[in-house]
Amino acid sequence: MSPPNSLSPDFYDAELRAHHEHLRAAYRIRPGDEVLDIGCGTGLTTREAARAAAPGRVVGVDVSERMLERARQVAALERLDNVRYVRADAEVHRFSPAGFDVAISRFGTMFFSNSAAAFGNIAAAMRPDARLLLLVWQRHNDNEWARAIDAALGDAAQPPKPGADAFSLGDAEATAGILEDAGFDDIRFEDVHEPVFYGHDVDTALAAVRGFHDTTAALATLREDEAARTVERLRTMLAAHHSDDRGVVLDSRSWLVTARRRC
Numbered sequence: 001m002s003p004p005n006s007l008s009p010d011f012y013d014a015e016l017r018a019h020h021e022h023l024r025a026a027y028r029i030r031p032g033d034e035v036l037d038i039g040c041g042t043g044l045t046t047r048e049a050a051r052a053a054a055p056g057r058v059v060g061v062d063v064s065e066r067m068l069e070r071a072r073q074v075a076a077l078e079r080l081d082n083v084r085y086v087r088a089d090a091e092v093h094r095f096s097p098a099g100f101d102v103a104i105s106r107f108g109t110m111f112f113s114n115s116a117a118a119f120g121n122i123a124a125a126m127r128p129d130a131r132l133l134l135l136v137w138q139r140h141n142d143n144e145w146a147r148a149i150d151a152a153l154g155d156a157a158q159p160p161k162p163g164a165d166a167f168s169l170g171d172a173e174a175t176a177g178i179l180e181d182a183g184f185d186d187i188r189f190e191d192v193h194e195p196v197f198y199g200h201d202v203d204t205a206l207a208a209v210r211g212f213h214d215t216t217a218a219l220a221t222l223r224e225d226e227a228a229r230t231v232e233r234l235r236t237m238l239a240a241h242h243s244d245d246r247g248v249v250l251d252s253r254s255w256l257v258t259a260r261r262r263c
């Protein structure tokens, strides 16, 4: 999964609902906590954090104004007055030093061009002993959804570009090293083995997968007839993962990473 382009703003909330329960169980945000949500997208996690942290404040940061617009809309509808959304690149944004008690992210930290620098920047924004909670994909090959989409795309599948690799934190040992160097201790990885949900029917799932940045980029390299055949292969693959009771679901593996800012 790459940063979204043509996806519906709330796509991830449906896609990731099973994963989300793991993150939610681990939050342990307390009233009065100051919370940072990194790559907050449309802000489901930001809003949940805001409810748990009140009267503490929550800041959601994202590079996408489109996602933030939606996030602001929903926060206003839900009358949450302790949430602020900032358009910012978490890798380099100048946060107030040591301001946050908790930093969370649901699949929003894999797209940094320099993960070491980015987590160093995030660590500097956290108080000593502050908690970090991340959901990130495990490696490409551990994720059926990624293997299946790439197989359907065939030769058109594009190698990930720096800053657009959804699996950049998939190697637990390497990620632990990055976090340790950035100033985190007590780094733990919980294996989250849950399906991704792409829609109740195959047409919806196909539209979603065609909206993934990597799919759009791959299809754009093909002649019209090749692209049409590739889309049919995607459709066949998604149909093979469809059932009436579950919709279109594919297997996935992610890490729930927890750590503490070194004192």
Ligand SMILES: C[S@@+](CC[C@H](N)C(=O)[O-])C[C@H]1O[C@@H](n2cnc3c(N)ncnc32)[C@H](O)[C@@H]1O
Binding pocket: 001, 002, 003, 004, 012, 013, 038, 039, 040, 041, 042, 043, 044, 045, 061, 062, 063, 064, 067, 088, 089, 090, 091, 105, 106, 107, 108, 109, 111, 112
């Ligand atoms: C897969 S989406 C997840 C969004 C949201 N956390 C959710 O679970 O619904 C990844 C998000 O990270 C954002 N993002 C990517 N790189 C970022 C960066 N360097 N700083 C801030 N946000 C970033 C993207 O714009 C996108 O909204």
